[in-house]
Amino acid sequence: MRPIEVAITGIGALCNLGNDWQQIVASPAEDSKNFVPWPESSERPSEKAWIAPIAAPSAEKYLPQRQLRALDRFLIMSVCAVGQALEFAKLDPSDTSKKEELGLIFGTSRPEFGGFQRFASPVLEKQLQKINPGHFPLLARNAAAGQAAITFGLKGYSNTLAVNHVSGIHAIMRAADLIRLGRCRSMLAGGVECLSRLSLGHSLSYYKNHLDQTDPRFLGNQPGLVVPAEGVCVVVLEELNHALERGAQPLALIKEQEFGRSLDSGSYAKCCQQVWSRQETNRCAWVSISASGGNMPHDQIESEALATLWNGPDYAPPISALKAWTGETEAAGSAFQVAESAWVLAGHSPLRPPLRPQGSRLKEASLQQSGPSWSFLSSRDPFGNHALMTLAPASN
Amino acid sequence: MRSPVVVTGMGVVSPFGLGRNTFWENLIQGRSAIRPIEVFDAAAYKSSLGAEIPSGIRNNLSLRNQAGSPEEDATFYAYLAAEEALSDAGLGKSELENLGAQAGLMVGTLCSSSRNYEILGRKYFQGDLNGQTPVSVAPTLVAYQLAHLADRLGISGPASLSSTACASGTDALGFALDLIRLGRCELVLVGGGDIISEVIHAGFNSVFSITQDCLRPFDKNRSGFAIGEGAAFLVFESYRSAKARGANIYAEVAGYGSSNSASHLTATSKDGSGEARAIFRALADADCLKEQVDYVNAHGTATIHNDRSETLALQSVFEAHSPHLAVSSIKSMIGHCMGAAGALEAVATVLSIHQGVIPPTINFQEREDYCKLDLVTNDARKMQVRSALSNSFGFAGNNASILFTQPQ
Numbered sequence: 001m002r003p004i005e006v007a008i009t010g011i012g013a014l015c016n017l018g019n020d021w022q023q024i025v026a027s028p029a030e031d032s033k034n035f036v037p038w039p040e041s042s043e044r045p046s047e048k049a050w051i052a053p054i055a056a057p058s059a060e061k062y063l064p065q066r067q068l069r070a071l072d073r074f075l076i077m078s079v080c081a082v083g084q085a086l087e088f089a090k091l092d093p094s095d096t097s098k099k100e101e102l103g104l105i106f107g108t109s110r111p112e113f114g115g116f117q118r119f120a121s122p123v124l125e126k127q128l129q130k131i132n133p134g135h136f137p138l139l140a141r142n143a144a145a146g147q148a149a150i151t152f153g154l155k156g157y158s159n160t161l162a163v164n165h166v167s168g169i170h171a172i173m174r175a176a177d178l179i180r181l182g183r184c185r186s187m188l189a190g191g192v193e194c195l196s197r198l199s200l201g202h203s204l205s206y207y208k209n210h211l212d213q214t215d216p217r218f219l220g221n222q223p224g225l226v227v228p229a230e231g232v233c234v235v236v237l238e239e240l241n242h243a244l245e246r247g248a249q250p251l252a253l254i255k256e257q258e259f260g261r262s263l264d265s266g267s268y269a270k271c272c273q274q275v276w277s278r279q280e281t282n283r284c285a286w287v288s289i290s291a292s293g294g295n296m297p298h299d300q301i302e303s304e305a306l307a308t309l310w311n312g313p314d315y316a317p318p319i320s321a322l323k324a325w326t327g328e329t330e331a332a333g334s335a336f337q338v339a340e341s342a343w344v345l346a347g348h349s350p351l352r353p354p355l356r357p358q359g360s361r362l363k364e365a366s367l368q369q370s371g372p373s374w375s376f377l378s379s380r381d382p383f384g385n386h387a388l389m390t391l392a393p394a395s396n
Numbered sequence: 397m398r399s400p401v402v403v404t405g406m407g408v409v410s411p412f413g414l415g416r417n418t419f420w421e422n423l424i425q426g427r428s429a430i431r432p433i434e435v436f437d438a439a440a441y442k443s444s445l446g447a448e449i450p451s452g453i454r455n456n457l458s459l460r461n462q463a464g465s466p467e468e469d470a471t472f473y474a475y476l477a478a479e480e481a482l483s484d485a486g487l488g489k490s491e492l493e494n495l496g497a498q499a500g501l502m503v504g505t506l507c508s509s510s511r512n513y514e515i516l517g518r519k520y521f522q523g524d525l526n527g528q529t530p531v532s533v534a535p536t537l538v539a540y541q542l543a544h545l546a547d548r549l550g551i552s553g554p555a556s557l558s559s560t561a562c563a564s565g566t567d568a569l570g571f572a573l574d575l576i577r578l579g580r581c582e583l584v585l586v587g588g589g590d591i592i593s594e595v596i597h598a599g600f601n602s603v604f605s606i607t608q609d610c611l612r613p614f615d616k617n618r619s620g621f622a623i624g625e626g627a628a629f630l631v632f633e634s635y636r637s638a639k640a641r642g643a644n645i646y647a648e649v650a651g652y653g654s655s656n657s658a659s660h661l662t663a664t665s666k667d668g669s670g671e672a673r674a675i676f677r678a679l680a681d682a683d684c685l686k687e688q689v690d691y692v693n694a695h696g697t698a699t700i701h702n703d704r705s706e707t708l709a710l711q712s713v714f715e716a717h718s719p720h721l722a723v724s725s726i727k728s729m730i731g732h733c734m735g736a737a738g739a740l741e742a743v744a745t746v747l748s749i750h751q752g753v754i755p756p757t758i759n760f761q762e763r764e765d766y767c768k769l770d771l772v773t774n775d776a777r778k779m780q781v782r783s784a785l786s787n788s789f790g791f792a793g794n795n796a797s798i799l800f801t802q803p804q
Contacts, residue, residue, distance in 0.1 A: 043523075104656070110537060116517060116595070123598040124518045128440055136599035137661040137791055140506070141538070141559040146792025149656040155673060158656035158794050159567050162559040164539045170556050177574055183681070201520045205533045258580075260497055261543075261552050271497075383534065383543040385555060 006176040007243045007250035007394060008342040010089025010236030012081040015326045016052035016229060020084050029352055035227050035327060042200045046212035052229035052327030053195055062151055074111050074194035078144035079151045081232040082188055086152065089236035089248060101184050103156025105175045106145040107167025107191040109330040114196030115139045144192050156184050164381035165290060167191055168233065168335030169389060173257045175237050185242040190234035191331035203228045207294065216293020216324040218355055219303040226294040229327025233335035250394035252342035259387040265304035268386060272305050275388045279374055284317040286344050288337040290379040292323040298380045306378060318354030325352050334379040334387065341375040345393045401576045402803060404643040405485025405631035406743045407477040411447035411624055411730050416480060420747050423755035424776040428729050430610060430622050436594045443606040446592045447624035447731030449473060464548040467535040470508035471544050473627035474589030478545055481585060481629040486643060489550050500554040500575055500584040503542045504568030506561055506735030510593035512536045541589060553581055561790030564588065565738020569798050570652035572632045582637040587739035589627030597623055605699055613696035613725035614703050614771055616762040621697045624731025628739035647746045647800040650684060653677025657793035664701045664789055668708030674795035675713045682799045684783055686714045689721065691754055691784040693745040696725020697732055702789065707767050724772040728758045738788040745786040746800050753778050
């Protein structure tokens with residue numbers, strides 16, 4: 001029996017570059033530094049520090065005014081991205097047969113900090129009469145997936161994964177496996193992250209040496225700029241036959257996927273080589289890395305490991321490091337890697353020009369390669385967790 | 397035909413103390429571990445009840461060193477349970493190293509690290525951070541538990557963490573099952589640790605879910621639950637691998653199902669349809685007839701919403717078999733261990749099959765009129781259990797069910 005192929009057929013996203021995927025891809029590259037100064041209301045690491053928030057999402061299409069007033073922004077962002085992804089894939093949430101089956105998996109890193117800030121301050125300050133029970137569910141990391149499920153009636157498989165920056169791609173991998181196992185034929189999956197005053201306070205230590213740098217730096221060992229950011233990115237995954245039967249247009253196919261742990265560049269290089277060696281081609285059209293520009297130890301492991309893959313004299317793929325423009329969107333960032341790679345394999349222009357590293361073993365290359373072209377995604381977090389994925393063009 | 401997945405090891409740290417045997421012996425004796433909370437001052441809340449890990453374990457420096465001195469209690473308990481599970485399965489560090497990427501780790505937790513961000517929050521609300529977090533950064537993140545366990549135990553294969561509120565543990569079990577079925581791993585250490593945090597206690601107090609006397613799941617006069625803490629891990633392994641190394645097999649992991657009720661962020665589905673969907677999917681995944689299921693280890697939180705929807709869900713799935721379906725909730729004894737509940741209850745479910753004994757729902761007095769289930773109340777019951785289901789339902793509509801059967 002042939003293994004089930006999993007296709008990506010829709011994208012929904014919000015980040016500092018725009019409030020839906022079309023806005024994001026159309027955002028002019030010259031506006032690349034779409035960052036705003038670190039708010040004065042929060043403790044600032046320096047005058048030079050930036051953040052990358054989302055402009056107020058327009059969610060009237062999906063949620064009534066009453067709910068818009070009551071719901072946390074984190075939930076509203078998630079609902080918007082899921083709604084957009086369904087529309088992109090032309091999946092009608094009011095179709096009862098689909099609704100019964102469609103499931104949703106989110107990955108997230110530290111969204112509960114916002115909910116914690118709202119619910120917990122009277123608890124910690126021992127002003128128990130001020131506790132608002134309505135804010136209590138915001139402490140649950142799965143609240144975003146739950147609210148989206150309520151809004152669109154998604155009653156299929158449901159999960160929320162929390163593995164820092166790789167959570168978004170973990171969610172996509174888990175959803176793809178549910179389809180491969182025949183548990184369902186379509187899923188929504190992605191990552192979500194939301195800024196809050198408490199998360200910014202936490203970032204003071206988390207990204208300590210990187211908040212007051214001037215520019216992102218990649219593929220080296222000098223500290224670069226990290227911009228704390230928020231975002232949400234959701235993709236629609238479908239069994240390829242299911243997508244074709246209903247006339248959907250797949251953007252790309254998910255081929256190899258692997259997640260695990262690697263604490264040094266040697267062991268990560270081995271994982272990268274194993275994943276890449278299982279491909280049907282040695283041509284890679286597009287490499288997407290998770291580095292945010294800070295050149296932190298986990299970024300350095302990533303660049304050293306990848307350098308062992310394409311170090312021949314005649315070929316090196318272009319490298320996308322989207323976080324240089326979106327900021328460090330953590331869990332959402334790894335889902336953005338999947339979405340952008342699928343978009344490029346479908347023949348569209350990348351969201352931003354690929355990296356042009358100077359003096360690196362990873363060289364610049366043209367996007368126009370002959371023969372089949374694949375995409376290779378590498379995602380890492382500061383705790384040693386990694387995720388690797390390859391995508392193929394849907395025509396493959 | 398897919399290769400079966402089996403349980404070859406289990407470890408527990410519970411409010412009864414250290415070890416799986418301590419846990420099981422107290423459960424079948426019907427003892428309660430519910431008492432006033434000591435770890436923080438709970439006097440100002442409507443209820444100050446909880447089921448804490450005994451202070452002799454919590455404050456044991458030798459055990460903490462053994463666990464690699466984790467900066468977070470849920471991770472500490474999780475390590476102890478994981479170590480027992482691996483030892484029970486006959487797996488040492490060298491065996492795990494030989495398995496390499498074929499050995500995975502899956503964690504389910506909700507409140508792990510929450511005491512650390514309580515410390516962080518307290519400083520922050522006082523405007524007293526001064527660019528520094530008062531605790532190390534890593535243990536303020538829930539993924540700390542996963543990283544600490546993987547590094548300390550030498551697991552380098554697939555590792556992930558599920559956080560679906562009170563369904564976290566069972567969703568992690570389902571994730572582990574699928575990794576083995578897909579051939580991504582030969583074995584997965586799966587479970588999780590969780591703790592009582594003041595903020596979560598305050599939250600459940602604010603929504604009137606915490607009892608002021610005792611837990612009475614499925615009783616007409618139920619009054620809510622108390623939060624418990626603990627950890628449990630199971631070794632899920634391909635039958636092929638277990639057989640090859642002559643491992644002891646406790647049970648087969650036959651099926652898993654999940655759903656979202658898609659109805660309310662905090663309440664269960666009114667008619668039990670969301671919960672029923674997860675149960676139905678678990679049975680279908682296992683290709684199991686409903687008449688073959690002898691026991692359900694219920695989510696059984698002793699709240700009106702849960703008990704009603706779970707009862708209706710079970711009755712709608714099992715129909716005429718409902719009066720023959722033995723049902724109990726161990727939360728009546730150890731409280732609601734949040735993200736670790738699913739793993740702890742899975743261990744109890746597997747032991748029910750293995751030992752032929754069902755632990756009771758204690759404190760039970762009066763049945764609801766609508767309940768047609770065979771409730772196992774107040775005393776353990778000896779009976780052969782061929783197949784048993786463990787249910788977990790969480791905030792945000794997450795429902796998860798896992799089915800274990802006697803090994804073939």
